[in-house]
Amino acid sequence: MVSLHGYLVLAAFLFGLGLYGALARTNAIRILMAIELMLNAVNINLVAFAQYLTPGLVTGAVFAVFVITVAAAEAAVGLAIVLLVARQRGVIEVDKINLMKW
C-alpha cells in the first residue's frame, strides 16, 4: 500500500521542478508549461488528501476539477497573449518583453 506521504513527496518534487522551471526559464511558453506542472502537483496533493483524510467526501477532487478548469482557461488566454507578443515583438523570451508599452 502506498502511504499518503508517498503521494505528497511526489507532488512536492514535481512542484519543485515546476517552480524552478517557472523561475529560471525565460521562454514564455516553457514558463506556462512549468506552471502546468505545478498545478498538477497541487492536484495530486488535493486528490490524495481527499482520498486519505476524508474518505467518502470528495471535496478535494472537486477542487481538482476546478483547478483543471482554471488551467485550461489559463493556457488558452496565456498562449493567446504569448502569441500576440511573439507576433508583435518577434520574441517570446520574457526577459526581453520588459516594456509594457511600446
Add this chain to the structure above:
Amino acid sequence: MFGIPEPWWSVIRAVVWALFIIIFLAVNAIVAVWLERKVSGRIQRRIGPQRVGRPIGWAQTIADVFKLLVKEDVRAEATDKWVFLLAPAIPFAAITLMFLVVPWGKNLIPLNLNIGLLFVVAVTSFEVLGLFMAGWGSNNKWALLGAMRTAAAMISYELPMVLAILAVGMTAGSLNMNDVVNAQSRVPFILIQPVAFLIYYIASLAEANRTPFDFTEAESELVAGANIEYSGLRWAFFFLAEYGSLVGTSAIAATLFLGGWRGPILPGPVWFLIKTYLLVYVAMWIRWTLPRVRIDQLLDFGWKFLLPLALADIAVTGIVLALL
C-alpha cells in the same frame, strides 16, 4: 474460475482482450483496405483487385502487408530521432485503447468503465499528438503542414463529437457503454437523436481523417501529409491506425446510435460487426463520392455550423428530458 486465483484470472482476461483487440485491428485493416478497393472499384465501374486470390482478390492486401513488412525502414538524417521513431505508435495506441470500452455482446466488454463514453473521447484526443510528432519529427515542411492541418481539423471536430456523445449520454441517462446499449433495447438512438447521429458521423469522418476531410493524406496538395517521410512497418502503423480509427469511430457510432450488439436471431458480436461494417461502408461510399473540402471551409463548417447545432441539440435534449 477454472481453479485459477482471482487476480491471475483478471490478468489473463486482460491479456486475452488486449491480444484480441490488436489482432482484430490488424485483421480489420486488411479487410477494410480490401473493402475500400472493392467499393471504390464498383463506384467507378471497375471490379477492384481480383488477381491475387482469385476471383475476388482476397489476398491482395495480405500481399501488401508482406510487402510493407519487408520494406526498408528509412529514416532521414535530419529527422528528430526519437520523436520520429515513436510517432507511429501513438495513434495506434489511441485506437487500441478506444476499443477497450466497446461492448461486443451481452457481458462481452473488455473494460466495463463507468464513464466509458468519456474514456472514448479522452483517448481519441491524443491521437493528434502522434500525428503532430510525425509532422515535427520528419523535419519536412509538407509533413509539418499536414500535421498542423490535421491537428486543427481534429481539434475543431472533437467538440461537436463530444457534444453529440453527451446528447446520447443524456438520453441514455448513463455514460456506461453497456447502459447505453441497454437503453436502446426498444428503439435505437438514431431515431431519437438523428441530429446527434449526423453530427457524430460527420465529426467522426473528420476525426478518422476520411475524405472529404482527409488532411493527413491529401495526396494532391500535401503529397502525403504527416506520414510522408515514413516507410515500411512504421508507415504500416499509420495505415493501421487510419483504418482502425475508421472502424473504431464506426463501432462507437454503431454502439451509440444503432443499438450496438442488439439484434434479432444472430448473436451479439455478429450484429455488432454487421452494424460497424455498415457504417464503414457508408464512410467509403462518402469518400468515393465527395471531393476534399478546403481547410478553411472545414474549420468554418466545424465551428460555425456543427458546434452550434450540437449545442442546440443538447439544449433541446435537456428541455425534452426535463419535460418528460
Add this chain to the structure above:
Amino acid sequence: MNWQLVTFYILGLVILYAAYRVVTSAVITHAALWLAVALVGVAGIYLQLQAEFLAIIQVLIYVGAIVTIIIFAIMLSPLREIKTEEKDRRGGATRMGRAVASVEWGLAPVAAGLLFALGMTWAYSRQAWPVGSVPPGLITEPLGKSLMTTYLLPFEVASVLLLVAMVGAIVLAIRGQK
C-alpha cells in the same frame, strides 16, 4: 510483491523524469511532448487514487487540449526564435556530462525539486496523519453529485470563467490578425 507500490514508483519516476525534461530539454517542442508524458503519468496517479473520473478528465483536457494548444502556439510563433531559444549547450563529452556540467540546465532543477521535497517532507512529518488506505469505491458518482449540489455555484463560476477566457482568447487572436 506489492504491485501498487511498484506501479506507484514507476509512475513517479516517469512523471519526475518527464517533468525534469520539460524544464531542461533544449528543444521546446520536446518539452511540450515530455509535458504530455508527465500529464499522462499524473493521470495514472489519479487512477491509483481511485479517481477514475479525474484521470480521464486529465487526459482529455490536459493532453488532448492544453498540450495541443501549447504545440499550436509553438508552431505559430516565429520558428526561428524557438529553435535558438535559450542557447543550445554544445560541448562536453556526452549529453549526461553536458547536463551535469551546466548547472543551470542539469543539476539545478533536480536540486530545486529535491530541496522542495525535503522541506515539504519535514513539514509533513510534523503532522501525524492517519495512514489509512484509499477507499475502494470510485469517486465518479459522489463527485458528480457534489458538483451539482454543494458546489453548484463554483461550478457555474468556473463555466463563466471558461466563457470569459474563450472570449478573451478570441479577441486577442482577432486583434493580432490586423
Add this chain to the structure above:
Amino acid sequence: MKVADIGKAAVNIAKGLGVTFGEQLKKPITNFYPDTPATVKDGYRGVPVLVQLPTGEFTCTACMACVRACPIGIIQLDTVMVDRKRAMDEFRLEVGRCLQCNLCVESCNFDALVMAPEFELASYTREPLVLYKNDLAKLYAKYFWPKEGEEHHFPARVTSKHHAPGAGTGTPRGPRAAKIAQTGVTLTPGGGGGEPAGKTPVGASVPAESAREATGTTRPQDTGAQKAGEGA
C-alpha cells in the same frame, strides 16, 4: 451560410451519393486484358511495318521518302546496289519514339509501308523497341497475310475510314510500282507461297516460310487485335 444553402448542400450531397450508389449496382466495364484478348478500335495506328510479299520480297524501293518524312527521324534505311539499282539493305525503326503520325505511310509512293495495329510492344529495355526489317515483316505477316481459306491481294493495306481515305485502293505510281503490283499474287495460305519467286533481294535473310511459321504460332492468340486490324 444561410439555411437555404445548407438545405441545397444537403440535397446535392444526397444526389451525389445516389449517383455513386447507382453506379455500384451497374455491371463493371473492366477489360480482362491479358486473360482475354483486347481489341483495338478501327483506325488505330500501331507500328508502321514493311510490306513483304509471301515470296519474301519487300516492296520497298529504298526511295528514302519515309526517312525524310519522319518528323523525329526514327527511320534509318541502309541501301545497297543490286543490278545497278538502289535497293533496301536494312530498315531500322525505333518504335519507342514513334509518334504514330502516319506521315511515313502517307509519304510512301509504293505502298511499301502500312500501319499494323500492333500494341503489345512493351519491354524492359529500349533495345527490343528498335525494329529491323525482318521484325517489321513479321508484324506485317501477322496482321495482313491471309488466314486459312481466305483470298487476299497483296500488298494489303489498312484501309480504314478513319484515316488515309482511299489509301491502298489508289494505284501505285511509277513503273516499278506497277511491276510490283503485277507480281501481287493471289494465294491460299497453307498451300504455300512456295519458293521465293525471282530474285531475292539482298539481305532478305528470312524466307517467307520461316516468317510465316513464326507468325503462325502467334496468330490464334491475337484474334481480337487481328480482327480489328482487318476489320475494315
